[in-house]
Amino acid sequence: xxxxxxLFEFLDAYYRHVEPEYARDGLSxxxxxxxxxxxxxxxxxxxxxxxxxNLLSSLQANDFKVxxxxxxxxxxxxxxxxxxxxxxYWE
Numbered sequence: 699x700x701x702x703x704x705l706f707e708f709l710d711a712y713y714r715h716v717e718p719e720y721a722r723d724g725l726s727x728x729x730x731x732x733x734x735x736x737x738x739x740x741x742x743x744x745x746x747x748x749x750x751x752n753l754l755s756s757l758q759a760n761d762f763k764v765x766x767x768x769x770x771x772x773x774x775x776x777x778x779x780x781x782x783x784x785x786x787y788w789e
Contacts, residue, residue: 734784747773
């Protein structure tokens with residue numbers, strides 16, 4: 699399983715950011731959310747319905763673990779990353 703750092707580096711390359719926006723902002727980026735459920739850490743990407751399919755395919759092609767069914771109705775993706783103390787990690 700890949701780390702959130704690798705995910706943010708991938709997103710900067712995917713969106714062709716000249717300045718590393720996702721890598722710089724990390725979990726505080728406006729299009730990113732996170733939660734940790736026990737030992738499972740998730741990063742939520744709010745990408746919009748029109749970008750969702752392409753981003754989903756690209757993430758899977760680069761070996762990220764993405765829940766295909768999450769966010770279909772509201773243009774978001776759920777990506778499982780290696781463990782970190784995200785929101786709700788204490789539960």
